[in-house]
Every structure is written in C-alpha cells, then in structure tokens.
Amino acid sequence: MRYLLGKLTEQETAEFEAQCFEDDGLFHEMTDLENDLLHSYVRGEFSTTERKEFEIGYLISPARRRKVEFVQALEHHLFGSNEGTAPAGEDQHLPKGMARAGFAFQSWQVSIVSVALVAIAAIAWLAVMNYRLKSELQHMQAQQAELRRAQQELETKLTTLISRQETVANPVQSIIAFNLTPGMPRSASEIHRVIIPPKAARIALNLYLDDDKYSAYRASLETAAGKQIWQKPAIKSQPDSQGRRIISCEIPSSILRSGDYVIKVDGIPVSGKVEEDIAAYRFVIAGR
Numbered sequence: 001m002r003y004l005l006g007k008l009t010e011q012e013t014a015e016f017e018a019q020c021f022e023d024d025g026l027f028h029e030m031t032d033l034e035n036d037l038l039h040s041y042v043r044g045e046f047s048t049t050e051r052k053e054f055e056i057g058y059l060i061s062p063a064r065r066r067k068v069e070f071v072q073a074l075e076h077h078l079f080g081s082n083e084g085t086a087p088a089g090e091d092q093h094l095p096k097g098m099a100r101a102g103f104a105f106q107s108w109q110v111s112i113v114s115v116a117l118v119a120i121a122a123i124a125w126l127a128v129m130n131y132r133l134k135s136e137l138q139h140m141q142a143q144q145a146e147l148r149r150a151q152q153e154l155e156t157k158l159t160t161l162i163s164r165q166e167t168v169a170n171p172v173q174s175i176i177a178f179n180l181t182p183g184m185p186r187s188a189s190e191i192h193r194v195i196i197p198p199k200a201a202r203i204a205l206n207l208y209l210d211d212d213k214y215s216a217y218r219a220s221l222e223t224a225a226g227k228q229i230w231q232k233p234a235i236k237s238q239p240d241s242q243g244r245r246i247i248s249c250e251i252p253s254s255i256l257r258s259g260d261y262v263i264k265v266d267g268i269p270v271s272g273k274v275e276e277d278i279a280a281y282r283f284v285i286a287g288r
Helices: 011-022 022-041 048-055 062-079 094-170
Strands: 175-180 192-195 200-206 217-224 228-235 245-252 258-268 273-285
Touching: 011 022, 011 094, 022 048, 022 062, 022 094, 048 273, 062 094, 094 175, 094 192, 175 192, 200 258, 200 273, 217 245, 228 245
Parallel strands: 175 200, 192 273
Antiparallel strands: 200 245, 217 228, 217 258, 258 273
C-alpha cells in the first residue's frame, strides 16, 4: 500500500520493485491490491482524506491515470443505469408473463456476453500492463547491475593506483587491497582482474557480503582446478566507508601465480555448525 501511494523512499522503492520482479506471488498480490484500490476510488468508497491521499500519491503518471479511466469505463459498463426496452415486434400471441420472461432471458444473455467481452478486454489490458511493468523492472535491474560492475572496476583501479604509489614510497613492505563482490561470472570481461606490483608482499581482499547474518566466517582460496592453497578461519565482518558489510583477509602474494582463483566463504553461526559455500568470489591474477 505504501508503494502504491508513493510513501516509500527511493531506496525502498527500488528494493520493493526488485522483490516484485523476483517473487511472482508478491507481484500478483501487489497487482490485486492496486485493482482493489482503483475500484474503491471509482466507486467513491474512500473518505475525503483517503481520496486526497490516493490522488496525491497514486495519480503521479499518465499511465496510472489511464488505469483509473479504464476502471471508470468498466464500472460504468457493468453497473450503469441504462435500462433496455422490449422489442417492438414482440409476439402478441404469447401470454404476457411468458413474453416478459422471454425478454428477461434475452436481456440476461446479452448482459452475460457484454460482461464476458469486457472481462476479456480487462484481462488482456492487465496482462499487457503486467508485462510492461516486469520489462521495466528487468531493465532497471540490468542497469543497476551494470552500475555496480562499473563502480567496482573504478574502485579496483583506484586501489591499484594508490597501492602502486605506496609501493614506490615504501618498496620494502607493502600491502595492496582489492574489493570483490560475490558471484561466479563466466564472461572474461566480467571477471575481476588483479595486478600485483612486484614489491607487494601481501594482498588484502575485501569481500562484500549480500547478507551478513553469521557471527563469523571462514575463507578458503582455491585454484581453478579446485586445489586449496590458503584458508583463514573465524573472520569477523565489518562496515566499509559507505556502511556496506565486508570481510577482509590478507593473502601472501608469494603463493599467487598468474591464473584463475576462487575464494569460497563458509558461514559460522552462533551455534558453531558451519554452513559451507554461502558465497564465492572469482578473480584472475594477471602479469605474474
């Protein structure tokens, strides 16, 4: 209801639309609620305050106003006050009661056909609107994913530049940091590329968490062939500069060679029973 009446923040709106795109049940529930609101508004069932709140919060786009116009036309067609009249050539030889019954039956048939046609048109219109809404949500999600990927690339480049400057200033011992987001991209252009300066003794990997619900984590570094070459238990999560939850781990650069690597993360709840492979991070070491 808050979403339909425009009471969510911009971030809450984006999160709710993403949930609707992923959850068909939630999407249909929201659609049903929207239809109920439209019919209640057209029938005048709202109080003055509710009506004003609906007009300010809902009628914010031409598409939504067209929805109201459609429901008004539908309500008028289904529940209008137009009354039919008997045909002029009604059979005079039938008893009066039978003639009225026949006319009522014909009127009933016409009403059923009219309702069916309007219902078909309404279903088709709603199907088109639902398809458009899903397409828009899918497009928005694709844009968000592209923005996240571009942001991560920029952060990686910036971190690399800063680390190179630190390496020049302190050639004896240096640590270079990289940010990684969870997922196993298949396209070469989407895989995180890590370039380690010659003087870097260790690399720090900041692993972003989609859902920080464990008391601690365990990270394992594996080669593309599945061989484990490093592990760190009992890592605590922490916020980054923007408040996003991450776990950080430092890996000796001496164990890394050029090639593909995967960091697998296990969750450790308060109960202590480890939940394996809750997230995976793929990256490529280049130029070693």
